[in-house]
Amino acid sequence: MTVKLDDSDRKEVLRYLGYRGSEITDVVEEKLEAAFNICNKIINVRQVWKLYSIRESKEGITLEEADCVLYGESLKKLLKGLNEAILFCVTIGIDFDREVEKQMIKDPTLGVCLNACGIAAIEKACDNLQLEVEKELGKKTTTRFSPGYGDLPLESQRDFIRLLNTEKIAGVRLNENNLMNPLKSVTAIAGLMEE
């Protein structure tokens, strides 16, 4: 599966750049266009997802098949009354990180535009994955929720990475501070709702 940014994503990209409606100079227009093109050329989307039965417990949400608890009240609230959820991981790949690194030195304007495109792309890829899952399972998904959101501890990132075997399937690894590499990667849980 691949993701392409198009005109419909422009608004989102501008939002990440803090745009508040002023006139955009020709130079910045050019950079934005270049950033879209580079982004579409170099992203390499990899993804993995798994379905789990879930149960609310005192400390949080238990993933039955994995015998693993994701802690916190916020996740309980999101998944209230649901019996199933998917865990997933999506990345747009390491080449994107390299390109941002390069551009931040060569042309920081292009660099920040590209970085914003990367955020839009990874979000779009997550949306697509959820749509795919919905189609396949015939159920709607809730909003996605990631480690570090609300009171779901960032440490739970370790569980996501391990359970989804992301290193092997998507090339996503964690550093000792639970930050992902490639940088533009998302792990999340989303509940499944009966239609």
Next chain:
Amino acid sequence: MDFFDKILILDGAMGTELVKRKAPMGHIPEELNITHPDLIKEIHESYLKVGSNIIYSNTFSANAYKCKTSKYSVEEIVTAGVKNAKEVASKYGALVALDMGTIGDILEPFGNLKFDSAYDMYKEMIIAGKNAGADLLVFETQTDLLEVKAGVLAAKENSDLPILVTMTFEPNGRTFNGTLVEAMAITLSALKVDAIGVNCSLGPKELLPFVKRMREVSDLPLIVKPNAGLPDPKTGGYDMTADEFAKEMVPFMEMGVSMVGGCCGTDPEFIKALAKEAKDYKPSRPEKNNKSYLSSGRAFVDVTRVHVVGERINPTGKKVFKEALLNHDIDYVKNQAMEQAEANAEILDVNVGLPKIDEQSLMVEVVKELQTVVDLPLQIDSSDANVIEKALRIYNGKALVNSVNGEPEVLDKILPIAAKYGAAVIGLTMDKDGIPSEAKKRVEIAGRIVDRCHYYGIETKDIYIDCLTLTASVQQKEVKETLDAIREVKARYGVHTVLGVSNISFGLPRREFINTTFLTLAMQAGLDLPIINPNNAAMMGAVNAYHVLANIDKSATIYVERYADTVAVKEETKSSEASIKDLIKKGLGDLTARKVKELLETKDALDVVNEDLIPALDEVGALFEKGTIFLPQLLSSAQAAESGFAVIKEHMAKNNKETISKGKIVLATVKGDVHDIGKNIVKTILENYGFTVIDLGKDVPIERVVEAAREHKVKLVGLSALMTTTVSSMEQTIKALRDAGLDCKVMVGGAVLTEEFAMQIGADFYSKDAKQSADIAKMVLGD
């Protein structure tokens, strides 16, 4: 062990078999070595029964990083794993390979894992495995060639066991991390491992082209351990049958690979079918490959025509470059590298030697950092053996060492290092008596170098002789000697040649005429690697033209691609009527630069800065603050101003004036944090306000910040952190600066910080964006 003797059958999947047996999965499946040894032995035996000659111990994840939460130590898990395997393997006369997967953490500079830590973690496994009786070492499912290199060095320096390496490639012929098939094969051949190959990710059919590409560039025995086809995206299962798998493995055996087995989704049935097919085949020993290869982790050069070595990363005679090194401006060096890569250099010379500088640590840092922005192989240029060794150790690829000469002491010091790390070597045809004027003497020295290289195991193809350029204005009749020597060393020794070209024209006007002509003569004489400035269009033109005229660039394809639609001289476009302020607001860098040039004809440089450039930046900053313009506009204006400042700097350097700096600021993204985009934005803005930024990069150890603040006597330190988790290391860094008694202010910024939070952790200033950081700098350091 001769891996060309007969095809050795490896085993199939371990994980798949554990799942089949519903084995309890704790933190890591390797704990089963201790808790359920019989289960593990049963799986090993199921492969031995069907003909595996080598089985892999159940130790894939048994490294310190992945075992962190286990109640067993690495040594316990590895020892148990190898012993289980040995116990059953010995009954079948089979061998046991200590299996090592990836560490799981990310190596610098993209991650925080130090090369030496990766080395130590593999070392721990290797020593335990060796002591438990492992017969071989295997690194598998690897994705980062540099991590593999750490492992291979750990293996070589701590055992004598044969080393096998297989990496995991995506359909595009790269690993997730970007390692290219050929780069892996070239680098590991240079490191003299015992066999290389592929495992996991894809089925046999998909992996075949990659293994063929490995054979193209490497003489090593090959290993193939594919998955049972491609996984079903829905179930994650594999649907290939054992017989189908074995049939698809036949092309590998026909091409002569040495070891075959299976990865995910393969079971004893697969191995049984495979062993049956393998009976009819034998590995083939490839013919000696006489090409010299140089590689990074992502690209390679096979030296078959003229390849340009970019000479720009070298402080000699370059004021700005020297200053950049002294200020630790690694981005400047990276920019030089990117520019040369864009100008079609194919190899980059890297020299960072300067008096009063720690060449060793700087070289290591530059080599590491350059590899994040360019794919080109590097040429490590230093006269210090320790610098060379440190750089070669952490270099991801097969490098070229610049250089040795005919002096025995130099040869005996540097050649063993080059040989150990599998680097190619440049040999200068000179000795303690200097450069001989006659070609004959230079050829003799080359002969001594070649002999010594052979003695240390460096092959002829990896020797690059530099016959040395003399200056035509001083030693005109010796120009011919250099050219004769090139011809002769190639004919006599079969080596490659390299030559720094531009020295030829010192002291003469219009040096380009002399340089291009000499370069052309040298190429005709057999020069392989000219060391030149690739940004010089005439020199690059000579190389490209030579390739056409020597019938190397067939149908002039590359020449036409590069030069069709280009014009010889760019016409100066007319200068704009707009003011500097407008030009900067619009982000028009070229026009700003031209305008500044015009102004300098009538105005003092400092006045241009204070009356034109800075007020323009101030205005843009104010607009940004009000929200009238957004970040890309602020940055494009800063970049436009930067073009203006560059003209000023050049002008002042020409007139021998000190460059203007409003003071130095240390910037760092704190320890543990790898998100540095915000810090980089701040850097761009600060520099354009005339401050000198000492950029320490990301994930910066606390001591490093303190050291830099002390060394550069800065009055202001800027720290950034993106994550809540790393704000604590920000706090510790501030505390360390205070404890060191340094008289400097600290400003902090980052997504999770607030004014209140910033004060709480002891900062002097909270900077909400790049503009504000410039305001703070002005306040602390003065306008």
